[in-house]
Amino acid sequence: MRVIASIAILAGLVLTAILLEDAAGIARWASGWQRTLQNEMASAVQALRSGAPGATIGLIAAAGAYGFVHAAGPGHGKFLIGGVGLGSSIAPARLVGLAVASSLAQALWAILLVYGGFLLLEAAVPRMTTLAENYLAPASYLAIAAIGAVLIWRGARRLAAHQRSQRRNRALHHHSACGCHAHGPSPDQVAAVRSTRDAIALIVSIAMRPCTGAIFLLIIAWQMEIAVAGAFAVVVMGLGTAALTSLVAVSSIAARGIALASVRESGDNALVFPVLQILAGVLIVSMSLALLGNVIS
Numbered sequence: 001m002r003v004i005a006s007i008a009i010l011a012g013l014v015l016t017a018i019l020l021e022d023a024a025g026i027a028r029w030a031s032g033w034q035r036t037l038q039n040e041m042a043s044a045v046q047a048l049r050s051g052a053p054g055a056t057i058g059l060i061a062a063a064g065a066y067g068f069v070h071a072a073g074p075g076h077g078k079f080l081i082g083g084v085g086l087g088s089s090i091a092p093a094r095l096v097g098l099a100v101a102s103s104l105a106q107a108l109w110a111i112l113l114v115y116g117g118f119l120l121l122e123a124a125v126p127r128m129t130t131l132a133e134n135y136l137a138p139a140s141y142l143a144i145a146a147i148g149a150v151l152i153w154r155g156a157r158r159l160a161a162h163q164r165s166q167r168r169n170r171a172l173h174h175h176s177a178c179g180c181h182a183h184g185p186s187p188d189q190v191a192a193v194r195s196t197r198d199a200i201a202l203i204v205s206i207a208m209r210p211c212t213g214a215i216f217l218l219i220i221a222w223q224m225e226i227a228v229a230g231a232f233a234v235v236v237m238g239l240g241t242a243a244l245t246s247l248v249a250v251s252s253i254a255a256r257g258i259a260l261a262s263v264r265e266s267g268d269n270a271l272v273f274p275v276l277q278i279l280a281g282v283l284i285v286s287m288s289l290a291l292l293g294n295v296i297s
Contacts, residue, residue: 030073034213037066041217041233049224056229063233066213067103067240077102077206077241078248079287080144084202085252087151087280089273092253098199099245102206107238110210111231114218140209141292147205148284155277213237 044059071078081099084090214234221230259272 030069033069034066034073037062037069038213038216041066041213042220045217045220045224045226045230048226048229059229059233060236063217063237064240067211067237067242068244069240070211070213070237071103071241071244077106078245080147080202080206080284081245082248082252083148083151083280083284085249086256086283087155087273087277090253092250095249095253096246098202099249100239100242101199102203103238103242103245104235105203105207106210106241107214107234109207110214110218111234113210114215115222115227115231118222137209138292138296140205141288143201143205143208145285145288145292147201148281148288151277151281151284153281155274155281157274159274159278211237211241 040062041059044055044062047055048059077099081095081102084098085095214237217234217237218227218230221227221233256276259276
């Protein structure tokens with residue numbers, strides 16, 4: 001009971017912190033700053049087109065700030081990164097690397113979508129924004145929900161395995177320190193991102209939905225005939241997003257460490273990981289479906 005209570009308390013604190021990040025006040029703050037920074041980016045693009053000194057630095061600064069603020073508002077990437085950090089034994093450096101990779105992949109996908117649409121498909125601006133918001137966003141939310149479901153499934157499977165192991169131990173009257181077989185999964189065995197395939201799935205699910213600010217910037221950069229500068233600024237925007245999601249990654253891993261420390265003396269460490277995986281999966285699925293509902297409603 002002590003283990004379950006500790007995990008429940010920790011999960012409540014983590015969920016509260018994450019949900020407060022998307023509270024209405026924060027969302028309004030982020031939305032207001034996004035509008036301000038969009039105007040700054042548009043002005044910087046026009047200044048760059050006319051050759052004004054310092055315009056490049058202004059564009060890069062506004063783009064990086066936009067990426068950070070955009071990630072602070074309602075979104076899906078930080079929920080997935082935070083959920084994976086909480087519900088797995090992934091190393092901090094690896095999760096931060098995945099956060100950076102997913103943000104940069106999202107930026108590169110936006111560049112490919114907008115510039116490829118102009119070059120190859122001769123797509124109109126409204127068609128690109130419709131594609132991003134009405135089709136790619138729902139697909140991204142569904143993909144992230146699927147990852148959350150996999151976390152739930154893995155956690156439930158390992159929890160069942162732990163319980164079976166405990167029953168066998170009681171039946172055979174084995175001492176808890178015996179070395180004849182495993183007494184539940186080790187931290188390395190419960191890592192959510194266990195393979196290259198898992199890492200690619202995480203990156204693609206986040207990158208699938210391009211940032212609307214990136215699309216906006218790329219469109220006006222193309223129209224102003226400074227496509228290269230626009231693409232570079234979008235990459236910087238991705239780095240701004242990565243800065244926030246990396247903070248979420250580190251925070252979620254720290255929260256997981258607190259949970260482990262709180263139950264280390266009880267000897268039930270094997271129970272912590274599957275329970276955290278299930279809780280993290282539930283968080284990811286619920287938030288993804290909520291965002292999907294906002295898109296299709």
